[in-house]
Amino acid sequence: MITLKTQIADLIFQNYHILPILNRFGIYAGEGNKTVEQICREKDINPDLFIIITNLFIDNLLPDNNKLNNIKISDLLKYLRSSHHHFLKINLPRIEHKINELSEICKDDRSKIMIVKNFYTEFKNELIEHIRNEDITIYPYAEALEKGTPINEEFDINNYLENHSEIEDKIFDIKNLLIRHFTLNKPLNLLNDLVSEIFDFEKELNDHQHIENTVLVPLVRNLQNKSKK
């Protein structure tokens, strides 16, 4: 379990896939000797938020509800928005690039690869649409509630939860199709690279959604209940 006294190096040693997450907080590998407490003070990061996010990533541990009181929605949104940016600008293009590379190299299997690519494109478009909706509707709504500025009275955060699972299921399927049901005429490292890239993305995407569901939604729900009273 991660606490204020945990060293950043320990986080990285436990699971180095956490590096892109640290990135989003402006923390880099060379600063590993610092503790969570120290680095949060130096970089003005909310330590409770940092601990919630890293515990979920490393330990699959959801936050206790009483830990949410010290989280500011604006801090959380800053993190979630930087994740969105990372998904759109880094993860998605990287995966797409690998699929394209694969289809360039494996001319015999091109039609097969294009079938998977179609499915991937469908997933990608849905994800982009989902992110856009969060960026223009849900996050500003949460922000307005926190600031006490006028909100869209029609909107209800409780209706927002359902959409997530379809996107999670699609990336799960793409991964499974490639691992279980996809053989190339010529075995290639590139296919394994692609699968590994998808694994990393799936984990980040799932964690992102768990943070939204178990931190953002309860916080917004509380404020919403107060404001609609």
Place this chain on the structure above:
Amino acid sequence: MIVIFHKIYLVAKGIEALIKKHFTGQKILLSTDLEQVKTIAGKPEILICDAETFGYLKNSNNLPEKILVIDNEQETDFQYFVKIDSTEKEIEDVFEKFLPQNEDEEASKLTEREKDIVRLVAKGLTNKEIADKLFLSIHTVTTHRKNISAKLGIRTISGLTTYAILNGLVEIEEIKN
């Protein structure tokens, strides 16, 4: 997805370790907070929890498909139960009944009937339309669909469609129509 709720962190962590040892590929989440039960979104297929959490949940209308209670005393309404001081072997025996088992390649092949259903799903038919076309009840079609997903590891319609094309069960042209 498997969600483990246990008020004792060490127990939750221990259950997770045992599951991971035998059943990979399942997404697992842990929580030690009863309040969190209310907020967890996307109903897990499998829930492992203590008796208190179960008592809290049992009357809700949105229960996961399978629930395993790990605690001191067994009560009659537990679907599956493991005593907290069981040996590893005893726990694994319950897990075997409780968790989806890995099949060998032969067993994970689709039957002819299942292939028929995948074809029709890929062509865009609903469960009701498939039932009518194959003279089956909707319930039977739903059961086939579940078995197909379990065998292939594929959950969505688009995923099944992609599988069907990759494996020559349908032609791309048939999908487009």
